[in-house]
Amino acid sequence: MISKAIAVARKEVHQISRDRRTLMILLFVPAFFLLVYGYALNFDIRHIALAVQDNDRSSASREMVSAFVNSGYFDFAGDVPSDDDITRVINRGDARAVLVIPARFGAQAARGRPAHVQVIINGDNANTATTVLGYALGIVSAISTRYEAQARVGSPLGPLLTMEPRVWYNPELRSALFLVPGLIAYIAMITAVVSTALSVVREKEFGTMEQVRMSPIGPLAYVIGKTAPYFAISLAAAMAIVFLSMALFGLPMRGSWPLLLGAVSLFLIGALAFGVLISTMAETQQVAFQMALLTSYLPTFMLSGFIFPIASMPAVLQAVTYIVPARYFIVALRGILLKGVGTAVLWDELLAMSIFAVVALALSSLRLRRQWA
């Protein structure tokens, strides 16, 4: 049986190497996705154009402006003397935010009296606006605390309450680090599910499946031979993404390599079995592709927590995410890559992925066996 499976695998490798299109999908699409998503799917917001209307022109007001600019989040985009100018720069997109410092701001602040600064934010993109608002609040409250301390003359205590934020695992809160695990899941799904399903259905379409079924090779040897090359390719692609992300985006690898390989393999086995399951239901490559797209690629993209946080989904969708294997895979990968945690912590995720793999294997072999003879 093993020699028959090897014969099938060897044939599949020959076929893949002859098929430029499949080869491109398997080798270049992952790298392409990594670069596009790694650089473009960036939720960090920096270099926000900030216009300033300084009606105070004191050292305190200048200090306020430089606090904004020196935070690294804002770029100074010019002075706007009049209120009409504010509307103009926001409408023209010259500035996303405008800082308005009222007259006598410095004097008030120095005496420990309440002073107001106004921050006008362009809300046409709600996500960006929320982030900008957060940055502005942080800067203003830091300065406010300092004035408060100065006003309590003689107080050696400094501010009463301060927050010392420490962001673990991804201290710069870089989106790339957060996205890479999702990206690996996404790419593994494409290569494993889509290419397996298509390659089996292609054999149905060309009649070679019928020819193979007439020979004394069991469905098991056939499927093992058929999926082994795709397993190897998908595993290589996933690991290549990890290495590329380490080189390009400074992805840390804090956990154990064997555990990483194990988790990726477990996920891939489930995905390959799922691809075979689809191939038993579809008769044409077109149908197989659409089924694969709907059942694996879209859920992996939308419902796995890759991009949209599961916690903020409606309850019905949250329930659906429990059957999306990528959900567990992404948590496991983030754990291994960013946190360096082991099986003790990731037990639930590994168990869920094992259940998915076993169910997919069982269903696909059941259907295949029934179709085979």
Next chain:
Amino acid sequence: MTYAIDVRGLTRRFGHFVAVDNVSFDVRPGEIFGFLGSNGAGKSTTIRMLCGLLRPTAGTAMVGGVDVSRDPEGVKRRIGYMSQRFSLYEKLTVDQNIAFFSGVYGLDAGRAAARREFVLEMAGLRGRERTQAAALSAGWRQRLALGCAILHEPPIVFLDEPTGGVDPLSRRQFWRLIRDLAQRGVAVLVTTHYLDEAEHCDRVAIIHAGRLAAYGTVPELKSSFASRPILEIRAPEAVRAMRALDAMPEVEKTSIFGTSVHAVLRTPDASAAMIASRLEEQGIAVTACAPVAPSLEDVFLDIAQRSAAA
């Protein structure tokens, strides 16, 4: 004598539809057995049951001494199968195709090498070992597909419409290969709708609407016309001639054969000259009118019409 294929009362139902209805026949080792019928008559369903791909609803089929319902995997080891699609891997080379099928048939390295030589020789593909299957002509692909189907030297070979889409020269060459196989004791069951090809067969079965409509050697099948001569009539107004012939009491039935009309007579007494003169009496010009030997096509149409009437 043990039969290579022994089919008794084979039946297959799909819901209420009876695709194969109580079919019985046998094929001996070294025999070329033709399995004829129009599309949808039940040919493919029968072959799929004999190859162990489809379970019979009733009846038994022994292939190479193995019961297809009990041991379909055992059947697969004893048979070679080639379909009309010449199911090769088009992107692979000739050699890679041969290597793949050697692998799935579980040949060891030595035997695989020997069989590779045999197939290259038989198919005339020496020097083209590294050519992609897709780049071969239909005739070559057909012979390569046959070679791949008999790599494991099966005693029984099923050929499902093996000559479709192939030029006449290649067809002739292919039939020579089939005869070689049979001479070496291989039982060959071949389906075809080219009735002229059935003349290559030692015995034929005609299946119609799931039932075995005729079964025997080609001369045996033609003997049903022994007491019913067939006249071939050429007339410029073929349709008018046909209508006139149908009206004559001596004529059982007529059918168009290419540019001429075949008329089956009810008795051997009626002569060609008499029929020709009767047509001319009605003002229908007759270019030629002579008795002809029945072809398998006459037999086939006769059976189809009779079972349609029944």
